[in-house]
Amino acid sequence: MSVRPQPPNANQPPIPRKKVTLNTLNTLYKNKTPISMVTAYDYPTALAASSSILTDLILVGDSLAQVCLGYPSTNELTLDEVIHHARAVARGTTHPFTIADMPFGSYHISVEQAVTNAIRLVKEGRVESVKLEGGAEVAPIVRKLVEVGIPVMSHIGLQPQKHISLSGYKVQGKTVESARKLIEDALTLQDAGAYSTLVEAVPKELGAYVTEKLRIPTIGIGAGPGTSGQVLVIDDLLGSWSGHKAKFVRRFANLKEVRDSGIHSYAEAVRDGSFPNPESESYTMDSEEWERFLASERREGRLS
Ligand SMILES: Nc1nc(=O)c2c([nH]1)NC[C@@H]1CN(c3ccc(C(=O)N[C@@H](CCC(=O)O)C(=O)O)cc3)CN21
Numbered sequence: 001m002s003v004r005p006q007p008p009n010a011n012q013p014p015i016p017r018k019k020v021t022l023n024t025l026n027t028l029y030k031n032k033t034p035i036s037m038v039t040a041y042d043y044p045t046a047l048a049a050s051s052s053i054l055t056d057l058i059l060v061g062d063s064l065a066q067v068c069l070g071y072p073s074t075n076e077l078t079l080d081e082v083i084h085h086a087r088a089v090a091r092g093t094t095h096p097f098t099i100a101d102m103p104f105g106s107y108h109i110s111v112e113q114a115v116t117n118a119i120r121l122v123k124e125g126r127v128e129s130v131k132l133e134g135g136a137e138v139a140p141i142v143r144k145l146v147e148v149g150i151p152v153m154s155h156i157g158l159q160p161q162k163h164i165s166l167s168g169y170k171v172q173g174k175t176v177e178s179a180r181k182l183i184e185d186a187l188t189l190q191d192a193g194a195y196s197t198l199v200e201a202v203p204k205e206l207g208a209y210v211t212e213k214l215r216i217p218t219i220g221i222g223a224g225p226g227t228s229g230q231v232l233v234i235d236d237l238l239g240s241w242s243g244h245k246a247k248f249v250r251r252f253a254n255l256k257e258v259r260d261s262g263i264h265s266y267a268e269a270v271r272d273g274s275f276p277n278p279e280s281e282s283y284t285m286d287s288e289e290w291e292r293f294l295a296s297e298r299r300e301g302r303l304s
């Protein structure tokens with residue numbers, strides 16, 4: 001059966017969702033059911049992402065660099081850092097299919113380097129597939145990884161790892177030439193065996209068009225509603241990220257407000273002495289035991 005499970009209603013326990021596999025993705029794609037993907041970076045965000053029965057894919061994105069580690073861009077993130085976080089994500093993930101970004105510099109040197117590092121992500125990072133940025137130029141890498149048995153999601157359109165050579169984060173595919181290049185890249189990556197292609201920051205017309213031209217699902221971020229699925233950075237959608245908000249981000253919650261006000265209330269309660277409460281938030285000792293302790297302290301000469 002290909003019917004999507006319904007969201008649990010508040011009075012019912014959540015229905016455990018069957019593990020999402022590449023077959024599940026194909027079924028969703030064939031049924032034109034929009035695929036839901038979200039990033040996660042550690043155990044609690046993986047639990048959060050897994051808490052909805054409707055989450056299909058979890059991405060350990062290299063956005064980890066900015067969102068969790070405070071780097072100015074994704075470019076200085078190391079493979080070891082991705083692996084460390086991916087392992088934590090694996091411990092918190094239930095049904096969703098998992099993907100990790102191959103970070104900048106971990107796959108461009110040679111096909112051999114890419115295979116070595118993708119294998120590390122699978123074995124040590126415990127992810128089920130990898131994603132890598134790039135067009136036709138990375139097709140030989142995609143082909144080899146797929147041959148080895150590592151499913152690959154490609155990533156075209158805006159490629160944040162190229163933000164320096166592109167002079168910033170800019171919408172891609174806005175001209176005839178760049179739109180044509182995007183379609184050609186997408187077809188080449190599909191031929192190389194990618195199971196899906198992520199399309200970032202392109203005009204909605206092009207997002208829908210590339211989706212129509214492919215026989216594998218597209219996952220869009222800033223590519224309009226015409227892609228096979230959508231992805232957002234978890235902190236962007238939860239409103240817990242205070243950095244730049246791209247046009248494509250919708251806030252589905254405002255966690256930063258709730259979180260910061262909680263921190264401030266705590267600090268205030270410490271400052272004014274109202275935390276901790278001596279009754280409900282403290283431990284007690286039997287009073288006779290306490291008296292015997294004080295007597296022993298007097299005998300030691302530590303108390304007069
Ligand atoms: N928190 C977060 N969310 C993301 O989506 C994200 C990251 N971090 N880090 C890695 C990359 C970087 N990404 C970005 C970063 C900036 C824009 C951006 O500023 N876009 C402009 C487009 C301007 C134009 O060309 O018209 C915008 O205003 O939306 C888009 C994607 C997506 N990724």
Ligand SMILES: CC(C)C(=O)C(=O)O
Pocket residue numbers: 039059060061062063064101198200221231232233
């Ligand atoms: C924004 C998504 C697509 C990503 O690649 C990331 O989180 O690194």
Ligand SMILES: [Mg+2]
Pocket residue numbers: 061062063101160
């Ligand atoms: Mg990324």
